[in-house]
Amino acid sequence: MATPLIAPSILSADFARLGEEVRAIDAAGCDWIHIDVMDGHFVPNLTIGPGVVKALRPHTAKPFDVHLMISPVDGFLQAFADAGADVITVHPEAGPHTHRTVQAIHALGKKAGVSLNPATPAKMLDYLIDDVDLVLIMSVNPGFGGQSFIASQLRKIEAVRKMIDKTGRDIRLEVDGGIDTVTAPQAVAAGADVLVAGTATFRGGPDCYAANIAALKTGA
Numbered sequence: 001m002a003t004p005l006i007a008p009s010i011l012s013a014d015f016a017r018l019g020e021e022v023r024a025i026d027a028a029g030c031d032w033i034h035i036d037v038m039d040g041h042f043v044p045n046l047t048i049g050p051g052v053v054k055a056l057r058p059h060t061a062k063p064f065d066v067h068l069m070i071s072p073v074d075g076f077l078q079a080f081a082d083a084g085a086d087v088i089t090v091h092p093e094a095g096p097h098t099h100r101t102v103q104a105i106h107a108l109g110k111k112a113g114v115s116l117n118p119a120t121p122a123k124m125l126d127y128l129i130d131d132v133d134l135v136l137i138m139s140v141n142p143g144f145g146g147q148s149f150i151a152s153q154l155r156k157i158e159a160v161r162k163m164i165d166k167t168g169r170d171i172r173l174e175v176d177g178g179i180d181t182v183t184a185p186q187a188v189a190a191g192a193d194v195l196v197a198g199t200a201t202f203r204g205g206p207d208c209y210a211a212n213i214a215a216l217k218t219g220a
């Protein structure tokens with residue numbers, strides 16, 4: 001199996017000790033830090049704003065992979081860019097002008113990602129793929145950690161892998177939701193190269209993080 005990058009979702013971290021948790025997953029060998037931003041409107045949960053992202057920035061040099069599940073999104077891009085995001089990912093289902101949003105993220109000097117919910121077809125990417133740096137396939141419905149991987153998304157990962165390869169561009173294919181040591185190798189075999197993992201990274205507490213991340217990388 002190709003070795004995927006692992007992006008722990010800090011949604012499953014201890015929110016009372018977030019800085020420490022980020023340092024711990026950094027030391028444990030994660031590749032990116034995945035930050036789930038929810039607005040209680042596009043998704044039925046409220047989480048992290050740009051102030052928290054800014055407060056976490058000094059705790060690691062690893063890329064901040066900011067997943068915005070908010071609508072409307074354009075008015076918040078600058079704040080997350082200023083807070084230290086490296087990749088900013090948005091949902092086309094959340095707003096009418098995704099192409100404009102992708103351009104706005106690039107104008108802020110950040111990498112732009114587009115995320116597809118489980119019911120959204122790969123076709124949604126037809127007129128976006130040439131402009132994005134990352135595609136994020138949701139393998140659960142967005143809103144909560146700890147849900148089960150939706151197996152039908154493997155076909156979508158395969159389809160998007162083909163689309164990406166056809167562009168010849170360097171585009172990351174990330175999968176988010178229900179990733180564990182069983183589903184990680186399935187997602188990678190289907191073509192994913194970055195795996196988000198909340199529950200599976202933080203399970204067992206700080207002493208387990210390095211082994212948890214290593215197991216997701218090797219599928220062991």
Ligand code: DX5
Pocket residue numbers: 009011012034036067140141142143144145146147176177178179196197198199200
């Ligand atoms: C869901 C979030 C995910 C979630 C993943 O809306 O985007 O990043 O936290 O959690 P697990 O790995 O527990 O499924």
Ligand code: ZN
Pocket residue numbers: 009034035036067176196
């Ligand atoms: Zn996410």
